[in-house]
């Protein structure tokens with residue numbers, strides 16, 4: 001790790017009044033959950049998102065889409081939060097104010113102890129009716145079907161209107177949840193330090209969040225093992241894996 005960048009970050013962390021932590025798929029990579037755009041292993045390297053993550057795909061083949069998200073939900077059941085999720089949860093007790101904004105649809109931040117997580121892209125645990133939006137109550141995780149990747153599973157029917165239930169995630173071409181979007185942009189505009197962790201920064205409007213923080217005069221630190229990732233200029237970069245960098249950084253700042 002670049003010692004000069006680290007020293008800058010330690011000072012910024014100790015001074016910060018309001019920290020926003022903005023996470024992407026990279027924060028869950030060390031838990032064994034694939035990212036989207038890593039060249040060989042990313043979900044979008046293996047699948048065409050237009051077949052799985054659009055309203056049209058669900059209309060065309062609901063069993064394919066529901067089966068794929070059930071496979072991801074089942075996969076999550078055997079995964080655990082990693083040191084990055086735990087470090088972020090602990091940071092909340094060390095700084096005056098912390099807002100956690102994630103693009104991830106897993107629940108690993110919550111399972112590590114973070115609360116009031118802003119999920120910009122929805123989450124795997126909150127399916128709803130595709131027509132009337134009535135929430136669908138999932139059975140206990142132990143009831144999850146044993147699903148292989150690519151299995152087709154018919155979606156359940158809505159208890160209210162009998163239409164197919166859909167995953168509670170944001171698909172390409174859809175709007176982000178209004179309240180989450182508003183809260184995320186508001187905190188980016190008010191914070192004095194934003195940590196952007198494990199995101200390629202290519203999906204809008206989420207990718208604008210670090211830009212907003214920068215424009216409002218906050219310091220932005222970008223943490224990613226790949227030097228070229230993250231389209232942001234004017235940020236401090238720390239090259240490394242979230243599960244190594246965050247515990248070390250927060251441990252040195254407050255330990």
Ligand code: OAD
Nearest residue numbers: 024025026029035036037103198199200203226229241242
């Ligand atoms: P991406 O897959 O686009 O980017 C993951 C980032 O994590 C890359 O920059 C990797 O270099 C980095 N990374 C990999 N391992 C890491 C580690 N151990 N520690 C830190 N970083 C690591 O994922 P996102 O940026 O989250 O949207 O993608 C944004 C959105 O695109 C997702 O929310 C999803 C996807 O389409 C929807 O599904 C709507």
